[in-house]
Amino acid sequence: MTSQASKPLRIGHVDLDTSHPGSFVPILRELGHEVTAVFDGGAVYPPGYAAEFALEHGIPHACESLEEMVGLVDAVLIHSCNWDVHVQRARPFVEAGKAVFIDKPLAGNVRDLQQMLEWSKQGAVITGGSALRYCSEVREQVSQLLPEEWVYGLAGCAVDEFNYGIHGYSMLHGLLGPGIVQAQHLGTTVQRQVELTWADGRRGIVSIGGTAGYLPFYATLVTQKQVKYIQADNNKLYQSLLEGVLPYLAGEAPPLLPFESLIEAELAAIAAKLSAEQDGRPVLLRDIPQDYAGYDGAAFAAYYKELKFPSQK
Structure with missing residues (x-):
């Protein structure tokens, strides 16, 4: 396993849908990084949740847009349970030269995976996937x-x-x-x-x-x-994951796996x-046809929200 990054990063959490953002915060701090900003698109939680999350975890900025977050971070971790928005969420950070980690699944169709691969080939610092x-x-x-x-x-x-x-x-x-x-x-x-x-x-x-x-x-x-x-x-899964990817996100090591190999799963x-x-x-x-729908991220996000908030079904 690559040693942990020595360069402190300002890290942002994009979409707070799952348990991962809250679980990652103490590990990121233990590894010497600062969680500076959060943004939530509202797929699971109601409006205002980003501010509640920021207050609970001592994070200074709850952003109203991705563009607002760009100048506050060196890297972002994207946690959207609707994997169909991962490309949209990543785009402003890739274009600004920020490092991007996309939580699993990376995407549910070939088109989105190829967009991420193209960014990687163009020099973007982008990785992600399963902790396993x-x-x-x-x-x-x-x-x-x-x-x-x-x-x-x-x-x-x-x-x-x-x-x-x-x-x-x-x-x-x-x-x-x-x-x-x-x-x-x-x-x-x-x-x-x-x-x-x-x-x-x-x-x-x-x-x-x-x-x-x-x-x-x-x-x-x-x-x-x-x-x-x-x-x-x-x-131990989250610790191993973050220790593995942070040196790459910090620009101190090559990726653990080239992106063209990463997307094979x-x-x-x-x-x-x-x-x-x-x-x-x-x-x-x-x-696999380019136009094959694959797995529907929006449908999964709706299902995930119903599981978390069954009274709102």
């Missing part, structure tokens, strides 16, 4: 696994197929590394099972979707010499959805 890619359990296994010893693997989690399911895709991607070329929906037994294929022929399964109870983030790895089961410690999930809609036909990531 950076967790200590994955890093420990990667240091021990040799590609030629790989036989098969399974990774998964519960809750839903994309907002949480992306953790399963990212965990398997973290273990096997970049190079996913294909996804195939295998079927549904309570959860959806998807087989991913890598360019070198290695394969693994992701099992994602709702269950009767909560499941941990887990993976079972089969090599030619052993079988290993790993389960991520939820209490989201592309695999989108390809899997398309495969399911086509009766299990394998779908190459490069063949």
Whole structure:
């Protein structure tokens, strides 16, 4: 893992929809950074929530617009549960040369992922995604696994197929590394099972979707010499994530993963959805149509708000 950034950053939280912004604040401060500003677009919380959040967490600025925030920060963390607005939220900061982290899922369609990739190619400091890619359990296994010893693997989690399911895709991607070329929906037994294929022929399964109870983030790895089961410690995920990405956001280190590799997890999930809609036909990531709708972020945000505030349904 890259060492933590030595350069103190002024950090802004964009959209306060999830538990992540509040959980990140003490970790960011512990790592030597200042949370200077927040903005909330109102997808989940009522007007005025940004000011309440800022007061509760001792943050000096509750901004009324993204443009107001630009001059107050060096980097932003975008937490919108509606992933369809991630490009819109990131744009003013990318154009101003600020560093951008986009929380998972990065996007639910190819068009938005390609816009982010284009920004990266143009020199923008932009990253994001699931904490499961950076967790200590994955890093420990990667240091021990040799590609030629790989036989098969399974990774998964519960809750839903994309907002949480992306953790399963990212965990398997973290273990096997970049190079996913294909996804195939295998079927549904309570959860959806998807087989991913890598360019070198290695394969693994992701099992994602709702269950009767909560499941941990887990993976079972089969090599030619052993079988290993790993389960991520939820209490350490945010620390590992922020320690991993902050040096890059501060301009002190390269990204932990090039952006074209980073987006493979989201592309695999989108390809899997398309495969399911086509009766299990394998779908190459490069063949996902540009106009394919993918996963609907606005619909998920409405669902998420109903879960948080059922009386307002």
